[in-house]
Amino acid sequence: MQDAVCAALMIAGTFFMVVGGVGVIRFPDLYMRVSSSTKASTLGAGFILLSLAFHFNELGTTMRAVATITFLVVTGPVSAHLISRAAYGIGVRLWEGTIRDELRGRYNPDTNVVESVELESNEDERPQAP
Amino acid sequence: MTLFLLNVLLALAWTALTGELTATNMVIGFLLGYGTLWMARRADAPSGYFKKARQVIKFAFFFLWELLKANLRVTYDILTPRHRMRPAIIAVPLDAKTDMEISFLANLITLTPGTLSLEVSNDRRVLFIHAMYVTDADQFRRDIKRGLEQRLLEVLR
Numbered sequence: 192m193q194d195a196v197c198a199a200l201m202i203a204g205t206f207f208m209v210v211g212g213v214g215v216i217r218f219p220d221l222y223m224r225v226s227s228s229t230k231a232s233t234l235g236a237g238f239i240l241l242s243l244a245f246h247f248n249e250l251g252t253t254m255r256a257v258a259t260i261t262f263l264v265v266t267g268p269v270s271a272h273l274i275s276r277a278a279y280g281i282g283v284r285l286w287e288g289t290i291r292d293e294l295r296g297r298y299n300p301d302t303n304v305v306e307s308v309e310l311e312s313n314e315d316e317r318p319q320a321p
Numbered sequence: 322m323t324l325f326l327l328n329v330l331l332a333l334a335w336t337a338l339t340g341e342l343t344a345t346n347m348v349i350g351f352l353l354g355y356g357t358l359w360m361a362r363r364a365d366a367p368s369g370y371f372k373k374a375r376q377v378i379k380f381a382f383f384f385l386w387e388l389l390k391a392n393l394r395v396t397y398d399i400l401t402p403r404h405r406m407r408p409a410i411i412a413v414p415l416d417a418k419t420d421m422e423i424s425f426l427a428n429l430i431t432l433t434p435g436t437l438s439l440e441v442s443n444d445r446r447v448l449f450i451h452a453m454y455v456t457d458a459d460q461f462r463r464d465i466k467r468g469l470e471q472r473l474l475e476v477l478r
Contacts, residue, residue: 207392214399222437222451223408227395230434234392244344253344268431268438275439275451291409291458294440294449305449307442308412 197246204238207231220286221278229271233263324370328354373476380476387468388433394454395434409455410439413448413462416470422477423448426470433469 211231218224237260244256285292297306328351335350336342359371398405417423423445427438435453442449455461 207396210396210399214395217399219404220408222439223406223453226435226437226451226453227399229431230392230395233432234388234434248343248345250342250344250347264432265428268428271431272427272438275437279439285410286408288404288406289408289410290455291411293412293458294410297442297449298440305440305442307444307447308414 193245193248197242200238200242200245204235204242206235207238208235211235219288221283222275222285225271225275225278229267233267236260236263324358324368328358330354331357376476380472383472384429384469391434391436398453406435406453407455408451408453409458409461410449410451411455411458411461413450413465415441415446415448416466417474418445422474425477426473429469429473430465 208231211227211234214227214231215224218227240256240260244253247253279294279298293308294305297308299305331354332347332350335353336347339346339350355374362368362371415423415426417426423441427441427448430436430438430448430450437451438448439451440449441447450465452461
């Protein structure tokens, strides 16, 4: 039973890693590639670490696995955000199939200022907390 | 917060008394401690701990479910020959105000496959998101606000 769970988690993890790798090759622009690779590494590594924790079933190993997953989940998105933000800053082009770019013209690379957009916020539509 | 620490202490006491130092046993101890504290709660001075705990668990399951759905969609697109995505950069107005709320929201959005937070405007009122499957910009804005943001703010506030 325990072995089956371990194996299933391990296979799921490697599957996501492979898919993420294929996505990096197949997706047409940098932003989608970044999306693909970060998710693959967090989810894939997360599943593999869970499988490890199940296999050993000791407090020390489980704690380390959980801590590693936590740090991956916290740091992965930050690096993805920084890479794509820097890419947009130096003008890496979006795929020609991109249907909309609401950031265009609002970012000034010289001063690093991002202007905001006037959009009606739906704060008043939300149900009020009792 | 005090109740949470008490809960952790009860879990530690349980592991010490049963003498079995494994993660599973600690989780059992934590759940038993939660039940004990719940039974011993004060009726005249209600604590937010039980409500918060339920909200956190609900949010965790909601997010895992979203993660799974988005992941399957991206996986399907990677493994089949045609590209079905309609990527766009969408500006989403923020109800999240503090640094912590905004960074939590941006991180969770980036963690969901197919969406990537690109920028926050300098006045912190708008978040720019690169999304891979956008059929309608307003619909996407509503989904983010009603789904992830509203639930996250419920947990954090």
